[in-house]
Amino acid sequence: MEYIQPSFLYTRLVDNLPWKGGDPSVKGDPRKSVKWIDGLRGIASFLVVLTHLARAWDYDLFAPRDTQDATPRVLQWPFLRIPWQGRIGVTIFAFLTGYVCALKPIKQSRNGDTLGSFTSIGKSAFRRPPRLILPATIALIISWVMAQCGAFIVANRSDCWWCRYAAPDLEDSFWKELLRLPGNFLTTWTTGYMAYDDHQWALLPLLKASMLVYVLLSATMFVKFRYRLAIYLGMFLYFHQDAAKDTETFQMQAIYGVFLSDLSYETAFKEFVEEHRIGRRIVAGLLTFVGLFIAGYPGEHPEWSTWSNIMLTVSHYIFPPGVNIGKRYSALGVDMIIFAIYISPSTKDFLSNSLLLWFGKQSFAVYLVHGTLLRTVLCWMLYGITGQPWEEVVDESGNPIYDEDGNRVLPPWIQIRPPWVVALSIPAWIALVYFCATMWTKYVDPMCARITQKIENWVFQEDEKDAAPPPLPMTSLPMPTA
Template identity: 80%
Template structure:
């Protein structure tokens, strides 16, 4: 081996995502396959979305104003990474897919007891595995707020940072009470003042419970009738106009449907047989999905293409819904189905880097918001939040003169460094915090669950406890009337 090849091999092995070869059967990083890679992309999209929301909100519209030409990043497809909505939509789909995967497989193999056991244990573990890490993130954000870490964000010219950064109460006692109130509201209404990105955790938790219930309700059904139930549930939740959460249930059921379909042999044989038609269909679905998913969240009437979609939405969706979220869900579903029928794309999503990003996805979701309104704002506005005079107002406005952002070269250096910091912190979180939460959940499960008992021998069982199929009725003597 040459020195250059040796050096390349050592560098590759040192990278955090090079813990195994995903092409080798049984490699642990291959266990979630394309799902984990898709999760990694979704978490990165969430980070990009919040950067755009904070410092270039015009990207959420098809152009800066009605009478100017659109920028490149405001055009269809190009606008997708910046305008939001897709990351959380993908998380909702993954919730349904992953939660249904094991029990559906067991039930299809005829192991109904194992399927119900999987649902029962997964449904028990799901809340603490979400609540424990989110609570730790809440406490960290709360402590940082008490130390004045959000002052720079609250005084910056970034309107979204000011909106999302908490203002402190006038006493420490009130702040302690507010900490407990925010813990409750996170899991009852979805509101959390110290890190508003946690709003999605409650609907994701509720979606997982919906999937578990639907799995149990349809476990004994034939596949074609389960498809009918999935369709009816999708149509039912299509009418849901609940604020912010209206697409979560549909995405969860869609994930459950694809999870079930992955075990259908006839469908897999059909996909394998019709290779070129499948590729054409996947390409068309991807193109249409990318276009639909790019529907602007703000001022869709400013462009011809988005205005046409706005008018069509009156006939497609029920009234008083978030049209942007609805179109994003449809676009994501088309793209995911294109991935689903494309083995080569699944293989790409299973590469080391994307699998590693997927492993860090939940940690990235929990830590990036606090780091954005603290560390990144320190980089872009200074740590002290000075000079700032709340009495000095902007000309013609009843607002203070906010601290201006630093020069573009500072921004260009700060944002990549901050993204690297986010993933470093996420790696530490995944390495230390997640295992702690898993151990704590396991201890609670061991304490609360009944122990598995060995079945009693057949001769010790009463007659009424023996299965009826072991008692041939035709050989039993008839009783007198």
């Protein structure tokens, strides 16, 4: 029997981990793209998961302290509070939408392939809706089926207020539930509301942001770079005045993404940054420090702490009235942090490591599946599968009892299990989320991509190389860079 060295076995094991697959030098490998973006996407998706865990079982982390007179906990301190208190993950997704959507068209135009740039914009704009809607609809159907099987009963009876709020209540007949399914599909893409998985609210503003990017790129294709910067700034300031609390920062982040995407091809800027290494490091460090501090603005009761109360006072001078101050500070902080990353090669290298790239590859799937798994599997782990004991409160005649306000009196909520159960359940659940996301990325996403390609082949005109050359004299004109 041939002896196999342990070092060889270790090397084979490490090389075959999920995040070790692929070779960046091979054509088509996803890591051959702008890798730090994928790493940042992976961090953003993980922060979304942590945020929803905190929202469900430790909502006090959203405030600077548990009560007005309490001593702040360590996780409520500035900087350390960022992963738990929300907003930053979705804000990063909005930036990435602008950056990624603009990357290829701008590169083609700057290389003189204006026709190719318009072609990329047209095809990308067509592909974007089905690439979002198809997987989101599959996730909707899965959640709907689980609801019909009673998977959300435990969440609706738990002592977790947010699980009860987010878990769907079934209609009184299956026919009504059948009618409710297409209704939820419609509202997901018209108003952002989806009863079976409310995390899908962000998909509509992300889709709108991508369309804004495509329109902006088309409108500025022949504008000189210096004037494109002025247009980006003007649009950023315009959307700064938007007070729609659900989507107010999406457009600004998308425009910011387009700006940095365009700037990445500007040779003079890259040379300037490279020539001033010490200054670059100082600026990146300051931006990171200030950005992390600003992004930690409390979502609840900022007046309970001196540092956050000062930020609340300052917000009245830098933000329009009636806006969501927490989202605005998060967006401002994220923009500073991203620019610090943008000018820091070492940070980009860190974000490009294999583990973060693997997390980034699963990010969209994690976003789609984690909400349903949280209100079903995790609630089963923390409260039991049966949802018992749960005895209806009725009078002597068996009729429901109502309080003075006309609300039905419900049994006491089921209490969460001991801390050691929680400590074991949450890491196991996170591993399950990423396992399901991996399966989704492996099987569901390619299927949606194939369906999208078939739709594209069906409805698009004959490919440019087989069709008669269009009379477009501007095809040899590059996007102006001065």
